[in-house]
Amino acid sequence: MPSITNEKMRQLVNKYEQNVIEIRRDIHMHPELSFQEKRTSELVASKLEELGIEVRSGIGKTGVIGILKGSRPGKTLALRADMDALPLDEENDLPFKSVNAGVMHACGHDCHTANLLGVAMILSEIKNELCGTIKFIFQPAEENGGGGREMVKEGALKNPDVDAIFGLHVKQMPLGTIEVGHGNIMAYSDRFILRVKGKQAHTSNPQQGVDSIVISANIITALQSIISRQIDPLETATFSVGQINGGTAPNIVPDLVEMVGMIRSMSKNTREIIKNNIEKIAKSVAEGMSGECEFIFKEGYPAVFNNKEMADYVKELAIERCQDIKDDLDLQLPPEFDLKELVRITDKPSLGAEDFGFYSLEVPACFFYVGAGNQAPVHSPKFMVDERMFKVSLNLLSSVAVKFLNQNSITI
Ligand SMILES: [Zn+2]
Ligand SMILES: [Zn+2]
Missing domain, CATH: 3.30.70.360 (Alpha-Beta Plaits)
Incomplete structure (x- = not known):
């Protein structure tokens, strides 16, 4: 099946970007702690339903799964986002500052959730050009309680059985950069x-x-x-x-x-x-x-293990999109800058932890990072993202899904 062109993907990203930013701000303003993501999961479920995507709610307490079928048979790919916030008082002065005292989206999970909804919008629009099935996994409690463990236990990777899974995290890195590695990337x-x-x-x-x-x-x-x-x-x-x-x-x-x-x-x-x-x-x-x-x-x-083949999907696509990233974000780079350097290949694992590890124990997986600017780091009361990063995260995650599914189509 022919793949979606870069140009088509950029148009789709532009079409949904503003919507994604609005959703992100709404979630940011109403943060919820681990396993209490009631409002967030209702919002996710209703957005998926609007897209005509089959929704399963109440998985792992407050988790939501959306299932989108392409027009031809193929593999099942899962994309995962986390929805919970942290017990912190936000110190940012924003029009969409947290209204819940003592709770703040200081790890960017508001962005991950909004981004995955944006990817659902994009992939729904091109579902007739996709082979296989996409499972959108919105999990609770990454920060505290291992929502990923609960999702896996309650069958998030079954029915239909998932062949591979991708997830991303925003990171305090220059806007436009992407980081990916293979092997054990977290502890x-x-x-x-x-x-x-x-x-x-x-x-x-x-x-x-x-x-x-x-x-x-x-x-x-x-x-x-x-x-x-x-x-x-x-x-x-x-x-x-x-x-x-x-x-x-x-x-x-x-x-x-x-x-x-x-x-x-x-x-x-x-x-x-x-x-x-x-x-x-x-x-x-x-x-x-x-x-x-x-x-x-x-x-x-458990440690997050990036399967080499899955990590290569992300790496190759990211390298392919470097010129688009530079143009879309209007990055001011010195003329001698090699654009491929926007993609950082991690050769040094982090001893940080992520409950994406529960998925990577079960199926081939890749977890990668998208630069959200150089503001305060995650888990800080001043944590902030540059929302222009959605141009990169929406494009890359959607493109990875299209490439994985259409390269693994099943001929009947
Ligand atoms: Zn965190
Ligand atoms: Zn996080």
Whole structure:
């Protein structure tokens, strides 16, 4: 089936861009926390219905899935956006500033949701020229709670079975740039709790107690050897004790300390080594000092794995569109600038986490970044995007979908 020309795609992007910006501003003004995205998911469902797209709501609590069929048989492609906001007070002075106190779209999920609705508008208009099926996955709770896990558990990748999935994230990078990599691009991220138990005593008689603070200090020191002595130096991993609480008064030997930390690792094997060693060392140190230690492991998000073939779809299309991106955004670049440099190939994974990892565990996937300007970074109360980025994100995600589906048509 012939593909959509670059020119046609640019026309479609121009046609829907303003609508997408309006939707984004509406969502930005009414942010909702993880698993509370009621208004947002209703808005998404109604926009999809307006397009005549089959809608399934209430998946993973507040998730929404739209299913669009092309005119010929083919593969099923999923495109994913996240809908939730963060517990922050917005410090931007905008006409569409958050009206919900203490809640703000500071990670750009308003943009991801609006963008995917825009892609749904574009692909609906050209559905007669598409092979296969597109699943638009709007998930809740990326920030807190693993909405992606719930969506997968509730069958988001089944019926029809998804052959590949793409997702994107806005990033504090120059407008017009795109970043993509393959392999593990983000880390496993898990939480652990260490509960150190001792025995209370008066500090004038420490021999009558078991000091949980002294034990904890020794545990923290002993844990530092895990990365340097248990992990292959060529592997990437880190962990930190980020919270420590214990004691009630300066003159009491405390009987309880609780420490909470995060482990970030690039492979399942490294994750296991760190997890097992934290438990072993913490328990042995505590026992050796006459105390006890309870270890609790809270599994978080799996690493995001970009399949090479899927990442190449994004990379090749992005490189192909560099001239259009420059023209559409009116980028002022020095004459010697090689336009291909707008596409950054990540060779360095990030130890950040994303629950897109739950999808990339199941099907070939690619998660990429679109430059949203150089304003404040994500998770900041001043986070802001340059909305001209929609020209890039709408075009690229729609083009990736068209290319994937039409290259994988099924002849009958
Ligand atoms: Zn975030
Ligand atoms: Zn995010």
